[in-house]
Amino acid sequence: MRLTATTFAGRGGFVLTERQAMNITKDTAVTINYKIHELLAGGVAVKLLDKGDVAFLHGGYDNIFAKVEAALDGKQKGDTVTVDLAVEDAFGARDESLLRTIPKGEFPAGVKVGGQLRGANDQGEPQIYNVVKIKGPVVQLDGNHPLAGVALRFTAVVNEVRAATPEEIAHKHVHGGHGHHH
Secondary structure, three states: OEEEEEOOOOOOOOEEEEEOOOOOOOOEEEEEEEEEEEEOHOOOOOEEEEEEEEEEEEEOOOOHHHHHHHHHHOOOOEEEEEEEEOOOOOOOOOHHEEEEEEHHHHOOOOOOOEEEEEEEEOOOEEEEEEEEEOOEEEEOOOOOOOOOOOOOOEEEEEEEEEEHHHHHHHOOOOOOOOOOOO
């Protein structure tokens, strides 16, 4: 429960009233902090990432893992959820067709391991590739997400819930703050 001050017109006074916290539902803009752990055999979890405020549009817009979104449904500011994600519920299985070995001469000067490049996959669709190895005259690229093939534990703390704007709903993502900027 949150108390808010309400001003009375013409009287200059105020009274404290109760205001219910907003629940996460379809078309709410949600800001979370989250941690991702790799789930190893035997249920051991190894921390991979600790991320500050991230905003997303809730309600089936594919802005967050579906199982995490389902767990967040109905939650409020201050609530925490923890969801274990199988490989197929996270970034999916590794796709060996997204591995490339390309002559180093085809790259701009300064290409380094850990860098990212835009290219196309076998279907001609845009694909981001990570430079994973440079060996002699060739560069090895990987178009898989770095966490593809990994089972994850996703823990999120809800920091803010608000109604999404009509523009955010039309664009299918949150604008400003910790969301997307046009």
